[in-house]
Amino acid sequence: MSLLDVKNLKIYYFTLKGVVRAVDDVSFNVREGEVLGIAGESGSGKSTLGYGLMRLVPPPGRIVGGNIVVSGRDIVSMDEGTLRREIRWKVISMIFQGALNALNPVYTIGKQLVEPIIFHEDVSLKEAYERAAEMVKLVGLNEDVLRRYPHELSGGMKQRVMIAMALILRPKIVIADEPTTALDVVIQAQIMNLFKKIKKELNQSIIFITHDLSLIAEIADNVAVMYAGKIVEYGNSDNVFNTPKHPYTQGLLKSIPRLKSKEKLSWIPGTPPDLRNPPVGCRFHPRCPYVMDVCRREEPPIKDVGGNHLVACWLY
Numbered sequence: 001m002s003l004l005d006v007k008n009l010k011i012y013y014f015t016l017k018g019v020v021r022a023v024d025d026v027s028f029n030v031r032e033g034e035v036l037g038i039a040g041e042s043g044s045g046k047s048t049l050g051y052g053l054m055r056l057v058p059p060p061g062r063i064v065g066g067n068i069v070v071s072g073r074d075i076v077s078m079d080e081g082t083l084r085r086e087i088r089w090k091v092i093s094m095i096f097q098g099a100l101n102a103l104n105p106v107y108t109i110g111k112q113l114v115e116p117i118i119f120h121e122d123v124s125l126k127e128a129y130e131r132a133a134e135m136v137k138l139v140g141l142n143e144d145v146l147r148r149y150p151h152e153l154s155g156g157m158k159q160r161v162m163i164a165m166a167l168i169l170r171p172k173i174v175i176a177d178e179p180t181t182a183l184d185v186v187i188q189a190q191i192m193n194l195f196k197k198i199k200k201e202l203n204q205s206i207i208f209i210t211h212d213l214s215l216i217a218e219i220a221d222n223v224a225v226m227y228a229g230k231i232v233e234y235g236n237s238d239n240v241f242n243t244p245k246h247p248y249t250q251g252l253l254k255s256i257p258r259l260k261s262k263e264k265l266s267w268i269p270g271t272p273p274d275l276r277n278p279p280v281g282c283r284f285h286p287r288c289p290y291v292m293d294v295c296r297r298e299e300p301p302i303k304d305v306g307g308n309h310l311v312a313c314w315l316y
């Protein structure tokens with residue numbers, strides 16, 4: 001069953017220097033229990049998309065078009081009160097990028113975990129604390145963390161608390177935006193294992209946003225590759241990783257170091273475009289080794305190349 005249907009979503013930032021088309025006509029869906037990885041270089045619009053799905057795009061950004069249907073309800077047109085009471089955190093929640101220091105320093109972890117339960121549900125404080133205790137155990141922490149303050153925790157522990165916060169109301173979908181980027185490699189591996197456990201034990205739907213395709217390969221069922229505000233390739237992980245179709249995805253995969261591979265590492269020349277004035281036609285054309293005339297004139301439509309493997313490229 002589809003839990004999230006995003007259709008033709010557009011999110012623009014209206015800056016003094018022009019309109020930044022950070023998410024430009026993006027469509028995808030997420031099913032129950034599915035992990036969708038969203039990959040792309042810095043600035044491709046991944047975080048903006050995440051904020052959009054929570055309807056928390058910071059000004060001067062705004063959703064300017066499209067639909068976001070969460071559990072059958074379109075949140076783009078929903079009033080803020082209903083969204084806050086019934087959807088945000090309860091049905092869809094988010095672990096924000098670089099949010100390790102977003103915990104309130106003057107409250108214990110327990111108080112911060114219990115507060116949303118009390119706000120949203122008719123339960124006693126005792127019950128709420130029991131739920132919080134269960135949740136911290138699920139994310140691999142000892143129950144006594146509930147009595148501790150944020151400054152008493154390591155980075156890895158804080159990230160586990162942030163994951164517990166995102167899961168505390170048992171939302172159907174969790175968005176994790178670069179959840180391991182600020183952590184060292186050992187802790188990063190532990191947090192990845194925690195996400196795998198959450199996926200398996202809770203059958204949790206997760207939107208996993210990262211610039212690191214190797215993390216997506218570890219956990220995602222499906223992958224959407226973003227370039228300059230657009231999804232350029234989408235498909236199940238096996239298809240995208242084994243037979244990448246879009247020249248951008250091919251370039252990204254060639255830039256991942258592999259232990260046993262004899263293939264030479266390469267990177268994509270050039271830089272992502274300025275989204276106030278993106279290239280006409282295919283937005284990747286100034287960097288593409290296969291560019292043709294049509295690419296400079298017309299935007300490639302997204303096309304199924306077989307098995308729900310979608311690619312936006314004139315080569316297909």
Ligand code: ATP
Pocket residue numbers: 013015020022040041042043044045046047048049058059060061211275
């Ligand atoms: P990163 O991982 O570096 O955050 P990203 O892929 O998540 O990259 P976004 O942060 O969503 O990308 O940024 C997409 C585009 O929107 C970029 O061109 C960025 O400069 C622009 N942008 C993001 N936030 C704002 C803002 N508050 N005001 C204006 N432009 C913004």
Ligand code: SF4
Pocket residue numbers: 246247248282283284285286288289290291292295300312313314315
């Ligand atoms: Fe390259 Fe053209 Fe395909 Fe764009 S549409 S990725 S420029 S071949």
